[in-house]
Amino acid sequence: MSHxxxxxxxxxxVDCVVFGFENNNLEVLLIKRKRNPEKGNWALPGxxxxxxxxxxxxxxxxxxxxxxxxxxxxxxxxxxxxxxRFPNRRVITVAYFALVNPExxxxxxxxxxxxxxxxxxxxxxxxxxDHQKIFKSALRQLRQRxxxxxxxxxxxxxxxxxxxxxxxxECILGQPLDKRNFRKKILGLxxxxxxxxxxxxxxHRAARLYKFDSxxxxxxxxxxxxxxx
Amino acid sequence: MSHxxxxxxxxxxVDCVVFGFENNNLEVLLIKRKRNPEKGNWALPGxxxxxxxxxxxxxxxxxxxxxxxxxxxxxxxxxxxxxxRFPNRRVITVAYFALVNPExxxxxxxxxxxxxxxxxxxxxxxxxxDHQKIFKSALRQLRQRxxxxxxxxxxxxxxxxxxxxxxxxECILGQPLDKRNFRKKILGLxxxxxxxxxxxxxxHRAARLYKFDSxxxxxxxxxxxxxxx
DNA sequence: TCAAAAGTGTTTGCAATACACCCATGC
DNA sequence: GCATGGGTGTATTGCAAACACTTTTGA
Numbered sequence: 001m002s003h004x005x006x007x008x009x010x011x012x013x014v015d016c017v018v019f020g021f022e023n024n025n026l027e028v029l030l031i032k033r034k035r036n037p038e039k040g041n042w043a044l045p046g047x048x049x050x051x052x053x054x055x056x057x058x059x060x061x062x063x064x065x066x067x068x069x070x071x072x073x074x075x076x077x078x079x080x081x082x083x084x085r086f087p088n089r090r091v092i093t094v095a096y097f098a099l100v101n102p103e104x105x106x107x108x109x110x111x112x113x114x115x116x117x118x119x120x121x122x123x124x125x126x127x128x129x130d131h132q133k134i135f136k137s138a139l140r141q142l143r144q145r146x147x148x149x150x151x152x153x154x155x156x157x158x159x160x161x162x163x164x165x166x167x168x169x170e171c172i173l174g175q176p177l178d179k180r181n182f183r184k185k186i187l188g189l190x191x192x193x194x195x196x197x198x199x200x201x202x203x204h205r206a207a208r209l210y211k212f213d214s215x216x217x218x219x220x221x222x223x224x225x226x227x228x229x
Numbered sequence: 230m231s232h233x234x235x236x237x238x239x240x241x242x243v244d245c246v247v248f249g250f251e252n253n254n255l256e257v258l259l260i261k262r263k264r265n266p267e268k269g270n271w272a273l274p275g276x277x278x279x280x281x282x283x284x285x286x287x288x289x290x291x292x293x294x295x296x297x298x299x300x301x302x303x304x305x306x307x308x309x310x311x312x313x314r315f316p317n318r319r320v321i322t323v324a325y326f327a328l329v330n331p332e333x334x335x336x337x338x339x340x341x342x343x344x345x346x347x348x349x350x351x352x353x354x355x356x357x358x359d360h361q362k363i364f365k366s367a368l369r370q371l372r373q374r375x376x377x378x379x380x381x382x383x384x385x386x387x388x389x390x391x392x393x394x395x396x397x398x399e400c401i402l403g404q405p406l407d408k409r410n411f412r413k414k415i416l417g418l419x420x421x422x423x424x425x426x427x428x429x430x431x432x433h434r435a436a437r438l439y440k441f442d443s444x445x446x447x448x449x450x451x452x453x454x455x456x457x458x
Numbered sequence: 459t460c461a462a463a464a465g466t467g468t469t470t471g472c473a474a475t476a477c478a479c480c481c482a483t484g485c
Numbered sequence: 486g487c488a489t490g491g492g493t494g495t496a497t498t499g500c501a502a503a504c505a506c507t508t509t510t511g512a
Contacts, residue, residue, distance in 0.1 A: 009240065009319070011238065011240070011241070012240070012241070012321060049310070051312075051319055052312070053312070054310045054311055054312060055308060055310040055321070056310075076307060076308065078305060079284060079305065079308045079323050081278070081283045081284040081285075081323075082283055083280075083281070083282070083283060090238070090280055092241060092284070094308050094310075161491085162491090162492090163490075163491075178475075178476075178477085179491090179492085179493095180476095180477085180492090180493070180494075181474075181475070181476085183492085183493085184494095185473095185474090199491090201484085202483070202484080202489085202490080202491095203483065203484040203485065203488080203489060203490085204481095204482070204483055204484075204488080204489040204490040204491070205481060205482035205483055205489085205490065205491045205492075206482075206483070206491080207490080207491055207492090208491085208492085228473090228474070229474085390464085391464090391465090392463075392464075407501095407502075407503075407504085408464090408465085408466095409465090409466070409467075409503095409504085410501070410502065410503085412465085412466085413467095414500095414501090428464095430511085431462090431463080431510075431511080432461075432462065432463090432510065432511040432512060433461075433462040433463040433464070433509070433510055433511075434462085434463060434464045434465080434508060434509035434510055435463095435464080435509075435510070436463080436464060436465090437464085437465085457500085457501070458501085458502095459512105460511105460512090461510100461511095461512090462509100462510090462511095463508100463509090463510095464507100464508075464509075464510100465506105465507085465508070465509095466505105466506090466507085466508100467504105467505105468503105468504090469502100469503085469504090470501100470502080470503080470504105471500105471501090471502085471503105472499105472500090472501085472502100473498100473499090473500085473501095474497105474498085474499080474500095475496100475497080475498075475499095476495105476496090476497080476498100477494105477495090477496095477497105478493105478494105479492105479493090480491100480492085480493085481490105481491075481492070481493100482489100482490095482491075482492095483488100483489085483490095483491100484487105484488095484489095485486105485487090485488090485489105
């Protein structure tokens with residue numbers, strides 16, 4: 001191709017809805033915008049695509065540039081094209097959702113942002129542009145995916161308890177789950193390895209910790225599964 | 230907005246994978262290209278978006294312009310952005326899938342096409358550009374959708390037999406279904422109205438015809454359902 | 459009378475659901 | 486010793502799956 005490699009595509013942007021799981025809550029990553037439009041306001045991390053990259057690559061780059069997160073689960077969600085969605089000129093945006101384990105990835109402001117933060121998914125957010133719509137559609141897609149792909153696991157630390165895992169599923173699906181049935185089901189998938197580690201320093205019986213069987217995990221991720229709870 | 234209304238967005242196109250059901254086969258609509266690139270070759274109907282329209286609107290317009298079909302079921306599938314997917318310059322394309330009842334909609338060439346035809350989904354097609362990839366991903370999405378949305382019905386004539394409906398599902402899912410179980414399940418959804426009409430002129434027992442209960446249909450389409458067969 | 463598709467119920471097994479009590483730990 | 490969450494098993498139900506013969510019609 002004959003394009004300058006660092007040149008942006010002026011009418012095409014990528015916006016990312018980054019989900020994380022912290023303090024037993026599903027959270028979304030927001031960045032404080034350094035430039036106009038909406039300078040100083042909290043928004044979804046986004047940016048323009050370059051002529052030299054695919055949109056998947058753009059999403060990876062933008063996440064790294066805005067929030068310093070790398071090497072995470074990414075999936076395209078939808079392309080938004082309302083004529084007035086961006087001020088003054090026509091910009092179409094492709095939305096991605098991403099899953100991050102906040103313990104593994106340190107979040108910090110990148111070149112185009114002055115600040116980053118996690119925000120509880122349950123609390124109302126006053127989004128600029130059409131980011132409310134984008135956020136909702138990403139959440140909807142996450143809820144669908146989690147039912148037949150084991151992607152929830154991207155959000156947890158290496159060692160975790162079954163209660164943590166259950167709590168994650170409850171946050172994503174927005175509904176309580178039965179403890180015994182959940183355990184039966186999740187252990188039946190044979191993708192967890194029981195460890196000899198236990199929770200420490202809690203004022204109740206310590207929970208046993210588990211990790212993923214990464215081979216079984218990869219297989220299941222490809223095959224898909226049916227998680228009906 | 231201040232754009233000329235009929236001006237195209239040169240780096241953004243829409244491609245449509247139009248499915249139809251005819252002669253008990255699932256078919257895809259192809260058009261013969263009138264212009265370069267790939268002039269004279271069969272491809273998916275597509276075209277550039279305009280500054281004055283959303284992508285959904287572009288898909289509607291393009292389907293009408295290329296193939297004379299209107300008022301059909303449309304859903305966005307995915308955005309394709311490989312750098313070399315289009316020759317000579319960077320063009321990103323947004324794929325849609327559409328469902329058409331060939332009996333209701335007469336297909337004929339539009340301004341940008343010299344010919345149109347239906348092509349059996351099972352037969353290999355030699356697609357230009359990345360249309361093979363686009364087609365595959367649309368078919369995958371159709372297979373998913375049909376399991377929890379009653380969209381299959383968009384493809385049938387007003388009056389139809391249960392065998393036709395079953396055959397449609399078999400074509401989409403690519404697997405045979407049990408007749409008795411299929412009927413039990415589909416009648417259990419209570420969205421079909423039994424008519425007093427029967428098939429005519431067939432050399433075997435005439436099949437009873439049904440139509441959709443459009444109210445129940447609308448409700449189910451919104452709620453989603455679980456079609457496991 | 460033959461060919462070809464329509465139509466029709468029952469049984470079986472599995473998986474989802476509902477449900478309640480004891481255990482270990484820190485304070 | 487008490488508050489807190491961890492951990493465990495069974496009974497019931499509903500749904501998916503498997504399966505074969507009779508009916509109707511035109512040729």
